[in-house]
Amino acid sequence: MTYLFWAFAAVWAGVFLYLYGLVRRSRLLEQQVEDLVRQRGPAGGGTGASAGEAPGAEERVGAPRP
Amino acid sequence: MELRSRELVTSMGLVGLLALVIQGVAAAGAPQAAEALAPAVLWVTVSFAATLGLARSQALEQEYQAGSAVLLAPVDRSTVYLAKCAAHTVVVVALQVLVVAGASVLVSPEIGRHAALLAPPLLLGAVGFAVVGTLLSALALTTRLREVVLPILLLPIVLPVVIASGAAVAQVLAGARLASLGGPLRFLVAYDVLFLVLGAWLYEYAVEE
Amino acid sequence: MPRPPGRRIPARSSDEPLAWILFALMVLALYGAFLFAERERVMGDIQRIFYVHLPLAWVGFVAFGHACWASIRYLATGRREWDVVSASAAEVGVLFATLVIITGSLWARPVWGTWWTWDPQLTTYLILWFIYVGYLVLRAAAGDDPRQARVAAVFAIVGFADVPLVWLSARYLRALSPVIFTSHSLGLAPSMAWALAAGLAAWSLFYVVLVRVRIRLGLVEAVVARAADGREAAP
Numbered sequence: 001m002t003y004l005f006w007a008f009a010a011v012w013a014g015v016f017l018y019l020y021g022l023v024r025r026s027r028l029l030e031q032q033v034e035d036l037v038r039q040r041g042p043a044g045g046g047t048g049a050s051a052g053e054a055p056g057a058e059e060r061v062g063a064p065r066p
Numbered sequence: 067m068e069l070r071s072r073e074l075v076t077s078m079g080l081v082g083l084l085a086l087v088i089q090g091v092a093a094a095g096a097p098q099a100a101e102a103l104a105p106a107v108l109w110v111t112v113s114f115a116a117t118l119g120l121a122r123s124q125a126l127e128q129e130y131q132a133g134s135a136v137l138l139a140p141v142d143r144s145t146v147y148l149a150k151c152a153a154h155t156v157v158v159v160a161l162q163v164l165v166v167a168g169a170s171v172l173v174s175p176e177i178g179r180h181a182a183l184l185a186p187p188l189l190l191g192a193v194g195f196a197v198v199g200t201l202l203s204a205l206a207l208t209t210r211l212r213e214v215v216l217p218i219l220l221l222p223i224v225l226p227v228v229i230a231s232g233a234a235v236a237q238v239l240a241g242a243r244l245a246s247l248g249g250p251l252r253f254l255v256a257y258d259v260l261f262l263v264l265g266a267w268l269y270e271y272a273v274e275e
Numbered sequence: 276m277p278r279p280p281g282r283r284i285p286a287r288s289s290d291e292p293l294a295w296i297l298f299a300l301m302v303l304a305l306y307g308a309f310l311f312a313e314r315e316r317v318m319g320d321i322q323r324i325f326y327v328h329l330p331l332a333w334v335g336f337v338a339f340g341h342a343c344w345a346s347i348r349y350l351a352t353g354r355r356e357w358d359v360v361s362a363s364a365a366e367v368g369v370l371f372a373t374l375v376i377i378t379g380s381l382w383a384r385p386v387w388g389t390w391w392t393w394d395p396q397l398t399t400y401l402i403l404w405f406i407y408v409g410y411l412v413l414r415a416a417a418g419d420d421p422r423q424a425r426v427a428a429v430f431a432i433v434g435f436a437d438v439p440l441v442w443l444s445a446r447y448l449r450a451l452s453p454v455i456f457t458s459h460s461l462g463l464a465p466s467m468a469w470a471l472a473a474g475l476a477a478w479s480l481f482y483v484v485l486v487r488v489r490i491r492l493g494l495v496e497a498v499v500a501r502a503a504d505g506r507e508a509a510p
Contacts, residue, residue: 003384004324006381007324007327008324010374010377011331011377014374014377015374018367018370022488026492029496029499033499036499198433201433205426205429205430208423208426209416209423209426210416215416219430222405222437226437226444230444249447250447253443264432268432268433272426272429
């Protein structure tokens, strides 16, 4: 039945749209982090934590999708 | 406070009556349907007018700085909340009286005939509305969006009241006696109690600086 | 820079195996829904929507419970991390609620002839959707202001208390429109029960994985925002 098809299609479309949204947000975040790192330069000891933490998070954020 | 309440009820009442007029006019072609839809008409009118009223009430309070004065008083926040609920209940009930009277004239005389039996579901509904509305209007006013956001917040939460009370009203208009209204009325009581307690607990989080 | 509480950041190392388990469960659930479960006698194949509709509904509700719990913790502790958890759960939850309404509607159309019925399930999910959206609107308007974030948290708690009440009150809708109300009673054969169980397991795990990813994103965003603010504040 076409309704059945559309129902499942809607579910998967919705899921992938949301995931795509998340990926875009994390790319934006990556950009922000890069900007921050560039601005602070090598001197920021405190930023070392966020700069080191964030790219790692970016990798992981992308990873769970098989 | 009293003066404010009077001008509030007046403007709310006018909005309510105008809403009734619009609905009456729109349904003029089908008087039978209008009668059947009476619970919907009553509650739509009351909901929207009351929401407006609650929003304005909170806004007025802020304007006159009455809110902060009350909060500075050495009184428990929950008491403030309960007092406000009581005041708002009175306002909503006044609105309901106006709407029922108006609806008797503009929509169907049946409404007026059953007014006595309509009182319990409407009253319990008013309490529910006021209890939730007091908390949520305090919330709404602290946000950037202010009163505009109150309908979005209030109406979904208050829906069970509208459903239960509306069902009871429909039964009354169909000729039911008080005894058979037990289900919806008990539900309304439970709702009122639950949100009264919840509201009293959460109110201080809603208004703290 | 203050470290977020270790307990609340989902550990990264367990994500990979979880993702693979999720993949397997999803395949299993799809198999169950389409190939394993027997055809329903009355409604036919359209009934198979149920194997995704019910798990989505379950998760949609659990997500809101999660958001409510996180909101309570946020009000109690004042820790921003809980606010992030609440917002994450709500975001994922609104997605599920939307899908529940869509699948419910697509199910209703061929079976009962209307796109909408005022039965308890669909009505409750419609209201749940509005409450989710209300919460997300509040949260978005709040930005970094803790006072407004508290407002959102209070609303989440009120909303969660409201949902069962909506469901209960929807019974009374029957009195208002007996023609439209229909019952969803389904007799479940064993093969159907298994397919449903697989679906529930798969989508529950999906929620766990998704919300962990989303929470981590939110926490990192908060850290970066604080760092950016610190940068602007510096002379």
